[in-house]
Amino acid sequence: MVHDEMVKSNNLQFSSSHLLNHQINCMLDFAQVSSNRFEKEFSYFDVCQALVEQMELLDLQAKSMNIKAQINFEGFDDKDFTVNTDKSRLQQVFLNLYSNALKFTNEGTVTVTVIKSVDLRIKKNRIDISVQDTGIGISKEH
Numbered sequence: 503m504v505h506d507e508m509v510k511s512n513n514l515q516f517s518s519s520h521l522l523n524h525q526i527n528c529m530l531d532f533a534q535v536s537s538n539r540f541e542k543e544f545s546y547f548d549v550c551q552a553l554v555e556q557m558e559l560l561d562l563q564a565k566s567m568n569i570k571a572q573i574n575f576e577g578f579d580d581k582d583f584t585v586n587t588d589k590s591r592l593q594q595v596f597l598n599l600y601s602n603a604l605k606f607t608n609e610g611t612v613t614v615t616v617i618k619s620v621d622l623r624i625k626k627n628r629i630d631i632s633v634q635d636t637g638i639g640i641s642k643e644h
């Protein structure tokens with residue numbers, strides 16, 4: 503195999519195993535929710551890295567569909583991307599939204615926006631994450 507193909511094949515294997523892992527975790531969480539035993543696990547981590555990692559899992563898919571994927575950060579003036587939440591649940595929810603955006607977009611761009619602001623009510627930083635796509639749009643019932 504030529505070098506490029508080997509890199510592609512390794513990436514594909516890496517992504518497949520992570521995506522399978524994602525599906526299994528979703529099922530385990532579903533079981534936890536159904537039995538009222540859902541527990542969050544908080545930790546400090548870099549939100550930029552955590553989201554980009556998930557986007558990379560679907561890089562080949564985005565490229566093969568000719569979809570431009572981009573991520574923008576607003577309000578991180580201190581360059582501090584640390585957040586304190588449940589990392590794997592955040593990645594899970596994000597991957598769901600991001601993969602939906604890719605799945606229902608035939609051409610154009612999927613844009614992820616991460617905004618840091620201060621929630622004045624509780625005097626704490628907050629992070630808002632949105633996923634926008636140029637696809638067919640979501641019908642009301644969803």
Ligand SMILES: Nc1ncnc2c1ncn2[C@@H]1O[C@H](COP(=O)(O)OP(=O)(O)OP(=O)(O)O)[C@@H](O)[C@H]1O
Pocket residue numbers: 598602603604605606635637638639640641644
């Ligand atoms: N970005 C999007 N653009 C257009 N429609 C969407 C988008 N995201 C979700 N939808 C609609 O909402 C439905 C429900 O989304 P959901 O992620 O629950 O299911 P799914 O993507 O069809 O299946 P799964 O996530 O289990 O593979 C989708 O089938 C689709 O009709």
Ligand SMILES: [Mg+2]
Pocket residue numbers: 598601602
């Ligand atoms: Mg989906």
